[in-house]
Amino acid sequence: MSSLGIINYWVVVVLMMIGFYCVIARGNMIKKLMGLGLFQTSVFILFVSAGKIVGGSTPILVDGVEVYSNPLPHVIVLTAIVVGVAITAVGLALTVRIQEAYGTIEDDHLGDHLDGEEG
């Protein structure tokens, strides 16, 4: 298989690294959550790619179609998307609360609060 034939896997790796980098390197909590979303999405593409069968049709029973894509990864990704949405929602809710409590959502400014003593 040529390297272009597995381009979807390259996309997965690139997206995964961009997302992971954002999670680690960005101080802003919204950006962290965006990175986290990207990171999760790359895994969804990995799953969907696994279900693709060359020449396969959508997995719906119709006459004259013999080869179908594997529907199981699609179902798994649907569930995983729901999980991802829930995580983003909880993360954003926490960010709102942190903004209310501290007046900032820059993690660099807040890190000292956690380790130090606070009245």
Place this chain on the structure above:
Amino acid sequence: MLLTELLPFIMAVPLIGSGFVAVMPGRSLPWALSTLACLFSAIVAAAVLGATLDGTVLSYPFGNWPPPIGIEYRIDAANALVAFLVASMATVALFWAPKSVASEIEARHGTFYALFLLAVAGLLGITLTGDAFNVFVFLEISSLASYGLIAHGKDRRALLAAFRYLIMGTVGATFFLIGIAFLYMLTGTLNMADLAERLPALSDNNAVRAALAFIIVGMGLKLALLPLHLWLPNAYAYAPNFVTIFLAGTATKVALYVMLRFVFTVFGPEYSFAVLPLSTVLMVLALAGMFAGSWVAMFQIHLKRMLAYSSIAQVGYMVLGVSLATMTGVTAAFLHLLNHALIKTALFMALGCVIYRTGSARLDDLRGLGREMPWTLTAFALAGLSIIGVPTTVGFISKWYLILASIESGAWWLVAFLVITSLMALFYIWRVVEAAWFSARPEGAKKFAEAPLALLIPTWFVVILNFYFGLDTRLTVSAAGAAAQALLGAGASLP
């Protein structure tokens, strides 16, 4: 068989109950229903544990789809033991909860207890299921609920701790999902028993190695294995006391169980330990965790943080048992999994009593408190004996089995490490005892009354269990042995 039909209800009763609890008004009604739900799960889980101790494997196919097509609940002694631990610890923690939760959470308690039940249901789901993707879903259910629970802490730093845990926990869970994706792409199945059959043929494949690595790292994050432990101290320190008690007793244990299930059942010990150097990696990380955790705990002023760092060290003990990859080693890991749940629950409960009265967990504020709250601080000291590993306590039993396992594997030098970290535990517990009993109360300090009986009775119940299972080890050792047997297979003994 009736018991098999009841299997899904261990998880489903807390899950469905959480919906009802969420809309209940007031304080005592949500608590009562939560307790009933957890009690039900604990009783069924105990019956299931009793039925699986002899090596029986129970299987419940969801929607009557036969596995591997449908999702299957597959219970052997290892699942049953962890499920029983989670359900019973949740029940015990709930009996401790009402007064403490009332002092920490102002608004109505329905939603709080609903989150708690979701966390319990998630943890139980992880332990019971025989489907790899199902593990991920339940893992996220329990994690999301715990982020919410931790954010309920009174201190505003609880929000930061919850956010950090959310980021790290999600990265860990996604790593786990990547591992499952690789396994599915290679084998075309998600059923664990099916995976175990198909993987040996692929043992030379790099993707299998990557899958194992991703799963170990993902679970290592949830388990708070040393370099991945950063979320734990803050999450435990700033969560409401009741949440800390529950999470310290159960959450990391369930992550350890998932790791064991994948390493031993799905990949098989021959592959994990003989083909890959997993044993060395885990042993190094475990020893580093034991040392670093105990070391940092020795200098903590905030006592909840101190116990949290001690938890990291105790996770090290469990992983050390696993890394030996022998029957005795895994038995020791399961024993410590049970025993540490008892020890840490007792310690956090006693500390929770102090915080309930004084509102502070700082070492300085504890000076001379032993005379004012004798029952609470005696409970703390006795549970402390257990974490040090004094004979007649459960802590001694787990350390004894770890030492046996080390000697059996010819690793004599490990005994020295175990003794040194026990001495470190002695040091950080002694600091508290010294402050509470041997220092004078500072001038002009407020007088505090003894903690209320509603908190003391559950605390002392767990403390007494610490000693009971330290003297009568038949039940715990046979259960841990059966769990190890279930994972390693009959008569398995490996390098």
